[in-house]
Amino acid sequence: MIDNTFSRRRFLSLGGGAALAAGLAACTGTGSDDTATGGSGTGTKTLRLFTYEDNSTIDLLKAQIKQFDTQNGTTTTVDSLPGSGAAVYPDKLRTELLGGSGPDVWRIWGGQIGAPYVKAKQAMDLSKYYQKFGWDSKINQAAVSGMTFDGIKSGVPYIGAGIGVWYSKAAFAKAGIAAPPTSYAELEEANAKLVKSGITPAGLGGKYGWDIMRLFEYLLETSAGPDLHDKLLVGAETWDRPEVVTAFTNFKKWQDQKWLPDGAVGLDPADVELWYVQGKAAYTLTGQWTEAQGIQAGGKKSADFGVFAAPTAGQPLRHSGFVEGYMINAKAGNPDMAAALIDFLVKPESQKAVKVTSSVVTGAEPDKATLPLSYEWSQGPGRQPFYTIQDQALPKKQADQYFAIQSDVLQGKTSPADAAKKMQDVIKAWDKS
Amino acid sequence: MSAATHRARRARKARHGGPVAWGFALPALIVYFVFLVYPALSSLWFSLTDWDGLSAAYNVVGVDNYKNMAADPVVRQAAINNLIWAVVTVVVPVVLGLALAVALNGKVRGKPVLRLIFYTPAVLPLVSVASIWGWLYNPQYGAINAFLRAVGLDSLAQPWLGQDSTALAATMVAAIWLRIGFPMLLYLAALQGISPDLYEAATVDGASRWQQFWHITMPGLRPAHYVVVALSVIDSFKVFDLIYAMTYGGPGTATQVMGTWMYFNVFQYNQAGYGTAIAVVITVVAIVVSIPYVRSQTKEHAI
Numbered sequence: 001m002i003d004n005t006f007s008r009r010r011f012l013s014l015g016g017g018a019a020l021a022a023g024l025a026a027c028t029g030t031g032s033d034d035t036a037t038g039g040s041g042t043g044t045k046t047l048r049l050f051t052y053e054d055n056s057t058i059d060l061l062k063a064q065i066k067q068f069d070t071q072n073g074t075t076t077t078v079d080s081l082p083g084s085g086a087a088v089y090p091d092k093l094r095t096e097l098l099g100g101s102g103p104d105v106w107r108i109w110g111g112q113i114g115a116p117y118v119k120a121k122q123a124m125d126l127s128k129y130y131q132k133f134g135w136d137s138k139i140n141q142a143a144v145s146g147m148t149f150d151g152i153k154s155g156v157p158y159i160g161a162g163i164g165v166w167y168s169k170a171a172f173a174k175a176g177i178a179a180p181p182t183s184y185a186e187l188e189e190a191n192a193k194l195v196k197s198g199i200t201p202a203g204l205g206g207k208y209g210w211d212i213m214r215l216f217e218y219l220l221e222t223s224a225g226p227d228l229h230d231k232l233l234v235g236a237e238t239w240d241r242p243e244v245v246t247a248f249t250n251f252k253k254w255q256d257q258k259w260l261p262d263g264a265v266g267l268d269p270a271d272v273e274l275w276y277v278q279g280k281a282a283y284t285l286t287g288q289w290t291e292a293q294g295i296q297a298g299g300k301k302s303a304d305f306g307v308f309a310a311p312t313a314g315q316p317l318r319h320s321g322f323v324e325g326y327m328i329n330a331k332a333g334n335p336d337m338a339a340a341l342i343d344f345l346v347k348p349e350s351q352k353a354v355k356v357t358s359s360v361v362t363g364a365e366p367d368k369a370t371l372p373l374s375y376e377w378s379q380g381p382g383r384q385p386f387y388t389i390q391d392q393a394l395p396k397k398q399a400d401q402y403f404a405i406q407s408d409v410l411q412g413k414t415s416p417a418d419a420a421k422k423m424q425d426v427i428k429a430w431d432k433s
Numbered sequence: 434m435s436a437a438t439h440r441a442r443r444a445r446k447a448r449h450g451g452p453v454a455w456g457f458a459l460p461a462l463i464v465y466f467v468f469l470v471y472p473a474l475s476s477l478w479f480s481l482t483d484w485d486g487l488s489a490a491y492n493v494v495g496v497d498n499y500k501n502m503a504a505d506p507v508v509r510q511a512a513i514n515n516l517i518w519a520v521v522t523v524v525v526p527v528v529l530g531l532a533l534a535v536a537l538n539g540k541v542r543g544k545p546v547l548r549l550i551f552y553t554p555a556v557l558p559l560v561s562v563a564s565i566w567g568w569l570y571n572p573q574y575g576a577i578n579a580f581l582r583a584v585g586l587d588s589l590a591q592p593w594l595g596q597d598s599t600a601l602a603a604t605m606v607a608a609i610w611l612r613i614g615f616p617m618l619l620y621l622a623a624l625q626g627i628s629p630d631l632y633e634a635a636t637v638d639g640a641s642r643w644q645q646f647w648h649i650t651m652p653g654l655r656p657a658h659y660v661v662v663a664l665s666v667i668d669s670f671k672v673f674d675l676i677y678a679m680t681y682g683g684p685g686t687a688t689q690v691m692g693t694w695m696y697f698n699v700f701q702y703n704q705a706g707y708g709t710a711i712a713v714v715i716t717v718v719a720i721v722v723s724i725p726y727v728r729s730q731t732k733e734h735a736i
Contacts, residue, residue, distance in 0.1 A: 091700040094487060116703050120487030207681055263572035263592015265684045397702040404685035411596055411684065
């Protein structure tokens with residue numbers, strides 16, 4: 001058999017020619033020793049961290065990193081791309097890595113969003129650092145599994161977020177809703193009351209797919225139940241079945257009954273998600289970060305809002321959840337120092353200082369006085385099991401196809417039954433190798 | 434050495450330049466090869482592989498990526514969208530730009546201010562343009578639907594970017610708004626070069642304004658037409674940023690164009706080989722489209 005496997009280096013050496021390669025190295029900085037070591041950390045004391053920390057907390061993170069630098073004699077540069085979401089940030093990271101100047105440490109979502117970096121061996125196997133720093137005993141094990149890829153611990157969990165219903169108490173009161181709904185039927189009743197009172201119930205936008213997906217995955221959890229939902233996500237059961245059709249039917253109902261904003265499919269989540277804080281919607285489906293970055297950053301009081309787990313008939317009552325963590329560049333100049341930085345960031349005191357609202361570290365629960373709703377979530381629904389949020393459960397390509405089907409259903413271009421069939425085709429074509 | 438040989442050598446030198454000329458051209462040539470030719474050849478190579486865009490290794494798959502493009506329904510949709518985009522965003526801004534240029538070339542009060550107003554969208558960052566139009570199109574709070582409701586046309590209020598039927602057209606309106614300034618500016622410059630004597634003579638001969646436009650203005654703008662149309666066509670085939678920022682290719686894949694679909698494959702789906710094949714096709718189309726422009730420029734300089 002002919003070996004037709006190439007490497008980029010081999011191609012460069014064959015195709016580029018010495019003069020061209022020298023020119024490239026001189027002009028772009030590639031091909032030098034700098035690249036061979038990767039990252040910015042060619043020196044033993046220089047690190048670069050890339051994150052998507054929100055503007056409201058980036059200074060707190062930088063202050064902690066400065067403290068780390070003071071203790072260790074390092075110089076760490078922090079770059080942040082706030083608000084970009086999982087649709088954009090990974091592209092920037094990928095481009096940096098391919099350009100040969102990738103960060104030493106980067107923050108990333110778990111599941112299928114973080115997996116490509118591990119598969120491509122851009123992210124380091126952190127097993128030895130798990131042992132060295134004892135992360136297994138300090139960090140929630142469910143979160144660790146979310147940053148473990150094909151058995152390789154390539155990420156250290158930083159937060160473990162759960163998606164709940166964050167609502168405006170004023171909107172609920174105006175609609176005559178005395179208490180959060182405890183079943184899907186009650187939620188539908190609440191929606192009807194909210195529409196009658198003149199407010200859009202759920203502020204969700206479908207521009208990138210992932211925001212409005214949070215509603216669909218909840219509807220699927222409701223109609224399919226925990227076991228079947230989990231099997232569907234890994235392709236162990238066919239999607240062409242009544243439970244999925246019911247979920248798509250209910251999904252369409254939400255748009256038809258105006259429980260979603262008009263033209264929700266085209267709305268940007270960044271614009272819509274805070275409508276419940278601004279009084280333009282009654283609630284949204286989001287994670288604990290919304291308390292610090294949405295409610296409090298908007299000058300509102302936590303006491304005027306509430307949070308509850310989206311009700312299903314399933315036992316236990318699960319919510320959608322996901323993990324975010326830090327990875328180390330496989331070519332980092334000083335991986336030991338990079339690991340020490342991560343260890344510093346996952347210490348309870350660092351997490352509290354950065355106001356992490358959904359820590360996975362023992363002893364770093366949200367502060368009841370400053371983040372009462374996040375605390376309430378952590379002590380209630382946050383203790384319940386969660387299912388993997390669907391844009392992390394599926395690779396990006398399949399997730400986008402999934403979103404396209406959801407979009408077609410909301411527009412009435414595809415019937416719920418056809419949507420279930422199409423979704424089965426998407427899962428069937430997914431090459432899990 | 435015969436005189437004939439000497440003449441031939443001088444002619445060759447005049448045509449191709451001597452060592453000194455090549456010496457002066459060398460820095461530009463190095464930049465050209467390093468930043469254009471080499472990356473282009475690299476892309477061509479990667480389009481023949483299954484590279485995922487992140488890993489160090491890949492396999493050569495021949496022309497499989499190009500064959501797969503033929504079977505990809507999104508490529509088909511993107512190509513059609515590109516074609517519609519090219520026709521609409523070339524014809525409309527060029528016609529409107531020409532009309533504005535002719536109007537502003539005459540005696541109009543506040544001419545500099547009007548020129549500035551019409552050209553301003555062209556200098557705005559595209560992401561800002563996308564945000565502005567995103568807000569205008571907001572189904573519930575946007576100015577467009579608010580205006581329609583205010584004048585009693587409630588039934589025309591639409592989720593402009595949230596449905597397949599209007600999303601592409603809505604993004605094209607933003608593109609037209611953005612691109613009118615460029616042809617207007619080039620035509621204005623070209624109009625300055627047409628001698629006023631021609632119009633005076635035509636007026637004396639009894640030619641109407643319309644006849645003057647068709648028989649003096651339009652022929653006088655011929656070199657500008659080449660530049661404006663060719664650059665607009667090339668620009669329209671490269672469309673990416675406005676679509677990406679306004680609709681992200683959606684709803685579903687309704688507004689995907691070749692540029693965004695290439696980007697999704699290379700950077701999001703770990704299919705850099707396939708995405709690069711799409712990029713190669715876009716480049717070939719752009720080159721073919723630009724041939725008349727390049728030829729016209731070459732001829733012009735050769736005269």
